[in-house]
Amino acid sequence: MDTQQNTALTRALAEVPGPLPASGVxxxxxxxxxxxxxxxxxxxxxxxxxxxxxxxxxRIQSLPQGIEIGIKALAARCREGEKRIAAALRELEAFGYLQRVRDRLPSGRVITRTVFCNQPTALLRPRRPAAPQHPAAPAPRPAPAEAPARVPTSAPARAQAPTSAPAQAPAQVPTPGPTPAPAPAQVPTSTPAPAPTSPPEPDTPAPPHVPPPPFLAAHPTPLFVPLVPPPTAPKPPPVPLPRPDELTPELDRAATAFLSDLRRHTPQLTLSETDVRQLVPGVAAWLERAAHPDAVRRTLTTDLPHPLRHPAKLLKHRLTALLPPPLPGSQDLAVPVRPRITVTPFQTCDDCDRAFRSPAPGHCRDCREHRAHRSEATRTAA
Known part of the structure; x- marks a missing residue:
């Protein structure tokens, strides 16, 4: 039996304009x-x-108004799971197609509205009000038929007839043929009726300003600001593995022994020799900061994921993210000594009993000046 040909497809391909491409859709x-x-x-x-x-x-754009488009509602209609649908909704929300806004009803109840815009960039452009549509002016009726001797005019001439002068000279129509006509037929002319002119249209008032809906007016420009970067955004470079200030042979030997001994305590952390050499600087940085090996082992082996597929990557992440700070020195732990402030005590003047500050008892400043002035006057008199 011959292979059946899809005649409908063949006929449809034959109706495609232009030559068919050799490859592609x-x-x-x-x-x-x-x-x-x-x-x-x-x-x-x-x-x-x-x-x-x-x-x-x-799928959301094809649904009617008011249909629930939550994660569980879409998962019931689609084959994708809830996680993929949630990730897709976050992408659409990041690029402005989907927006969840809170609105208050007249009753005081606060609800969350889910708004889907098929063209979010158009919301940022100012919208022009639609121009009012006026009914078309009725076309002027053609002039009634004249006498049979009237010469029909061409279309351009008819179009220009209403704008021509009201009175024109009668046109002489020569009769064809060698026999001269007794009298040339006079073409009766009639004054064309003026075309009906429509009254001037009044100025169309500007449409009233319609405030935007409350769930759109509450957002300043730009309307949609992505709060979460999309999954396709470039990721920052990974943090490098910490390294000690000086990788001494003792630190290298201790870190190698520590990593090789991890499989004895936790079989899931069985490392290859290459992984051990790559992770040695990180463990050496911990040991250099006076971290006890038991504390390091407890930090690296507690609360492991199941199943653990990449033990070396997990150890690298924990050695980098949980690196403790170096121990402070004795000088850093010492309590700073506050400088003592010397307070000058109060004294009582021996002459005027006025209080003044002085390390030793005696006279105040005014009494000292008075005594000096009196002594100078005595010396001058002598």
Whole structure:
């Protein structure tokens, strides 16, 4: 039996305009008449959205108003699990297609609205009010038919007839043929009726300003600000493994023995010789900071994930992220000595009994000046 040919596909390919490409996709575009959704290429070909996020966005865009689009509701309609759907919703929220806003009802109840915008960049552009549509002016009726002798005019002439002068000279129509006509037929002319002019349209008032919905007015420009970086954002470089200030032979030997002995306490942490050589600087940095080997072992082997697939990567992460600070020295632990402030005591003047500050008893400043002035006057008099 011969292989059956899909005649419908062959006929559809024959109707594709232009030559068919030798490779790549061939589009057979059949117009939709019902049950279709318009999706922009900015979403279908988004360079930073995953295919799962694009598919979830198309599914949400095709649903009617008021349908629940939570994680569990979408998981009941789609084959993807809740984790993939949650990640896709976070991507759409990061790029502005999905927004969850809180709104207060007139009754005082606060609800969360889920808003999906098929073109989020258009929300940032100011919208122009739609121009009012006026009914078209009725076309002028053609002039009634004249006498049979009237010469029909061409279309341009008819179009220019209403704007011509009201009175024109009668046109002489020569009769063809060698026999001269007794009298040339006079073309009756009639004054064309002025075309009906529509009254001047009044100025269209500007449409009233309609405030935006409360869930959109509460957000300043820009409307959508990604709070969480998308999964495709570039990740920061990994933190390097800590290294000691000086990798002495004693530290190298102790760190190697420590890593090789881990499989005796925890079989899941069986390391290869290459992994041991790579992790030796990290353990040496811990030992250099006076960390006890038992404390280091307890930190590296407690609360291991199940199953543990990459023990060397886990040890590298813990050696880097949980590195303790160096022990402080004796000078750092000493209590700082506050400088003593010498307070000058109060004294009582022997002459005027005035209080003044002085390390030794005696006279105040005014009494000392008075005594000096009196002594000088006595010497001058002598």
């Amino acid at each position: 061939i589009h057979i575009a059949i117009p939709h008449t019902d049950r279709f959704t318009v999706v922009g290429n900015h979403l279908a070909q988004h360079p930073d959205l995953s295919c799962t996020a694009v598919g979830i966005a198309v």
